Amino acid sequence: MHEISIAKGILSRALDAASEHGADRIDALTIEIGRATHVNPEQMVFCLEAIADSTPAAEAKIRTETIQPRAECDCGWEGAPESLDLPGGFAPDIRCPDCGQRADLVQGRECRLASIEIPDVSHDDKPPARRADEVRGSPS
Numbered sequence: 001m002h003e004i005s006i007a008k009g010i011l012s013r014a015l016d017a018a019s020e021h022g023a024d025r026i027d028a029l030t031i032e033i034g035r036a037t038h039v040n041p042e043q044m045v046f047c048l049e050a051i052a053d054s055t056p057a058a059e060a061k062i063r064t065e066t067i068q069p070r071a072e073c074d075c076g077w078e079g080a081p082e083s084l085d086l087p088g089g090f091a092p093d094i095r096c097p098d099c100g101q102r103a104d105l106v107q108g109r110e111c112r113l114a115s116i117e118i119p120d121v122s123h124d125d126k127p128p129a130r131r132a133d134e135v136r137g138s139p140s
């Protein structure tokens, strides 16, 4: 399935980013999905959850953000292509409303990792001092 291969790429980037930061788990990850792709956000989340099982991202919350499509024409027109009004209804033939020429889709075909959230691991070796600072002044 289409989504699985994209999901694998996204997950491996997320795991790489986490290990670069020395994190042993991922709390959350956000993916951007262009509306001009055929990718179904719910299916993408489902795939990611399935393949993230038994990885450091197993417990991660997965969020999706929709990227609105934009098209550009040589004449200078730029805007949202009307032929993409139906979610998932990708029409490759986008016409410029100004001059009638074929316009290029410049945004909306993305499907990528936007960000990850990892635990703050940089202070793991000196928690006592930090904890004391944090609780000071907050009545229990």
Ligand SMILES: [Zn+2]
Pocket (backbone or CB within 6 Å): 073, 074, 075, 076, 077, 096, 097, 098, 099, 100, 101
């Ligand atoms: Zn034009």
